[in-house]
Each structure stands twice: as C-alpha cells, then as structure tokens.
Amino acid sequence: MLRRLLDSMFGKAPAHAQPGANYVYKIVPHSSVNPRYNFPVPIPASHTFVLSELDAKDGFLHMSRAAQLAGTLNRFFKDDPKVVLLKMDYGRLSGFKIVKWEPSGSGEIFPHLYAQLEGENVEDHLDLEKKPGETSWDAALERARRAGWLQD
Structure with a gap:
C-alpha cells in the first residue's frame, strides 16, 4: 500500500500497468x-506543444502505445486525412516527467503525461x-511500421 502511494505521488505506475x-x-x-497545431521543424527543444481541448479538460496529455x-x-481522427505522430522514448520521458498508465473508459491501459x-x-x-480510398488508419500505420518508424 505504501509503495502504491509513493508511486502515485512520484508518477511511477504500478508494474502491472506499465506494458x-x-x-x-x-x-x-x-x-x-x-492550423492551431502548427509547429516549427526541426522542433526546437524549447517548443511547447499546444494542448487539445480534451487534454486541457482532463488535465493530462493522452498518449498511446504503438499497438x-x-x-x-x-x-x-477517423475523418481527418492527415495527422502528425509525435514519437517519444518512454524511458527518457518518464525519467523527467510524470507519466501514469491509467485505464480508459473501455478499461484499456493508456499512458497519460501529467x-x-x-x-x-x-x-x-x-x-x-491516409491514401485516397482508405477509410481507416490501419494501412497508413502499417506503412509506418514497415518503414521502421513505428516501434513498440
């Protein structure tokens, strides 16, 4: 119990919740x-990304594992033809920021950046x-995985 309390205070997720x-x-x-989500490329170290309305409302940034x-x-994002994926090294990010693995409404565990x-x-x-005619993001993600960009 004390371990869970300390872990929650210092942003450490319980071992079972960190996939x-x-x-x-x-x-x-x-x-x-x-256009609200425009950012400079290359991305300066000091650049702060704009929060989505959902992130601002919930008090954390919603993130995902590759899977x-x-x-x-x-x-x-089903109706968007294009998005940007920001890739972060989990070990490095969680070493400097509070990342909690928490259940979504469906019960699936997602990383949240506080x-x-x-x-x-x-x-x-x-x-x-998405290429013309693609109605889901599955093929676009598979292209990113085959190119070696998308990693677990």
Missing part, C-alpha cells in the same frame, strides 16, 4: 486540418496520411 513500451506516441491534428494507435486514430510536452521530449515526428 513494457519503449516508445509512446502523441497524435496531433495536422496543421492543414487545424493502441489504430484504435485511437479510427475513433477520434506535464507540458516540449520539443526536447520528442524524438521524432511523422506526417501520417
């Missing part, structure tokens, strides 16, 4: 869909785009 991710991802609307991206994209996301935390980014 062994090497990378976590933040999905950001592409600036062509919503969770398809579900998140197909649920919340801090601002800055450029120094982002290892890489990818413009992910």
Whole structure:
C-alpha cells in the first residue's frame, strides 16, 4: 500500500500497468486540418506543444502505445486525412516527467503525461496520411511500421 502511494505521488505506475513500451506516441491534428497545431521543424527543444481541448479538460496529455494507435486514430481522427505522430522514448520521458498508465473508459491501459510536452521530449515526428480510398488508419500505420518508424 505504501509503495502504491509513493508511486502515485512520484508518477511511477504500478508494474502491472506499465506494458513494457519503449516508445509512446502523441497524435496531433495536422496543421492543414487545424492550423492551431502548427509547429516549427526541426522542433526546437524549447517548443511547447499546444494542448487539445480534451487534454486541457482532463488535465493530462493522452498518449498511446504503438499497438493502441489504430484504435485511437479510427475513433477520434477517423475523418481527418492527415495527422502528425509525435514519437517519444518512454524511458527518457518518464525519467523527467510524470507519466501514469491509467485505464480508459473501455478499461484499456493508456499512458497519460501529467506535464507540458516540449520539443526536447520528442524524438521524432511523422506526417501520417491516409491514401485516397482508405477509410481507416490501419494501412497508413502499417506503412509506418514497415518503414521502421513505428516501434513498440
């Protein structure tokens, strides 16, 4: 009990809730869909990413493991033709920021960042785009995985 209390105070997730991710991802609307999410490239270390309305309301940044991206994209970004994936090294991010693994409404465990996301935390980014005729994000994610960009 004391261990869980200390872990929750200092941002450590219980071992059962941390699914062994090497990378976590933040999905950001592409600036062509919503100019509010425009950011400079290369991303300066000091750049602070804009919070979505949902992130601001919930008090944390919603993130996903690679295996969770398809579900998140197909649920919340199904009508967007293009998004940006921000890739973060989980070990590095959680070493400096509070990342908690918490259940969503469906009970699936997702990483949540309880801090601002800055450029120094982002290892890489990818413009992910659906090709004409694609109605889900599955094929676009498979292309990113085959290219070696999308990693667990």
